[in-house]
Amino acid sequence: MADEATIDEICVTAIADGFRGDGEILCNPIGNVPVIAGRLAKATFESAMVMTDTVSVLAANTIPVGDPDAERLVEAWMPYRDLFDIVWSGRRHVVMGASQIDPYGNQNFAAIGDWKKPKAQLLGLRGAPGNLVNHTTSYWIPNHSIRSFVQKVDVVSGPGYDRVSELSDWIQSNHEIRQIVSNLGVLNFSNKEKRMQLVSHHPNVTVEEIISSTGFELLVPDNVKETRKPTEEELKLIREVIDPHDLRKAEFVKK
């Protein structure tokens, strides 16, 4: 028996589960925890997905995070220009971060305050505007609080369901926010109103805690489950193969 799964590992498998059924697309998580999750999904239940080495090639083998010298089984060259072709082809599922997210999934990682003269300049729009209108997106938010889950975001980098409902049929049929994984639970928009709802709470987290850490009215169905725990095989892959240096734990250090 391996040691019991810790919160970082539960988040990894929750993010990985978001790729179920994706098939032969570019799995493109950004940041250590999402990358570990993507590589886990590819190494187990979604082997048809392709993934980058986070530099410039698609690597067929399972490579450890944070190891620039790890051996790569290169299956294609993927410079940034070609990455945009994949974005526009729709064959991509990205996992991005969010400094703020609202009830309809509008995401901000551009700036806090007025973008003209922000209190805090963050990453900028980056690829979010193009990603959201072209292919599936998920979010990873390691600091679930009323400051990150807000009624209204300061800047919309990635548009949510209310804004997209006013756009073309083409965009509506390509836009999908699959899920949000936070350090407290899993959320999605699988309801008629396309509003954020709670899907599961992580072990040792209560539904009440999630509600009080969310700055807007969250839809809470009756059947909120506990987020599943990783299997023995998954724990072994995470701990020994994909993240032997525990890089995933850095995002869970209490600040």
Place this chain on the structure above:
Amino acid sequence: MGCSSVEVVIDKKMTEMEVIEELTDGMTIGVGGWGSRRKPMSLIRAIARSNLKDLTIVSYGGPDIGLLCATGKVRKAIYGFVSLDSIPLEPHFRNAKQSGTIETSELDEGAFYLGLLAAAHRMPFYPTRAGLGSDMLEMNPEIKTIESPYKSGDGEKGEELVAIPALNLDVSLIHMNRSDSQGNGQFLGPDLYFDDLFAKAAKRTFMSCEKIVPTEDFLKEGSVHTLKIPRLFVDGVIEAPRGAHFTECPPDYGRDEAFQSEYAASAKDLQSWENFKQKYLETTSHQEYLKVVDSRTQTEENQNG
């Protein structure tokens, strides 16, 4: 050997200072590379030392935008992002943005590419869906939408698309691993980024390189696929060994992370910045700069030893 060729007599070699003489206040300058990767830093530092002002910088930004903001050269920055990669937020750019001292045009990364492509193809715009639904259009009121002339059904409206205007550039600055003195450029690293488009989108392009080599030596180091910058898009060649320092320039060298940290820390307050500027930017040439950088490393090694 083999090619009894027509001798090409073009020689585009020049120095950083000669490039500065070709630039004027208010110019729109494109900068190749990506974040803190293969940036033409010897040319950027030469601009930082010059009297140039009111520049518009167009870039997948890194320390090029940061350094020029910190030295007061930038009137406007047009970018897909500004990042130091291992340090996600560029602190000098943040200072400028948060104090409201620069104008900005922040674009989706892919939309930025289409703006360069339109300029390279001498088109007024290229259409995309990127920007619809996000705040990109509100942040860039000059960007218009158009209706697609191709309709999916009778009587229906064509799809609304964003018309990304051409990012026409007065000058582009790029850095290659190798070039010849005629202006052909070669990248030997994993990604060209958008350097060829920067060259094609500009009226004039100045290309620094790690090493100037004879044309016949190009294929000794890389395949024909690495020769993506033909001389017809290049106006000047500057030999600048370690010219991308402290950004990475593989396979010649990686990023100088220790130096990048020192650069980032200099954004903390005015005194830190003055110290950094005096030490590294007030050197008279790229060669002098490298001496100061190397003496710093040696001091560190002695202290560690």
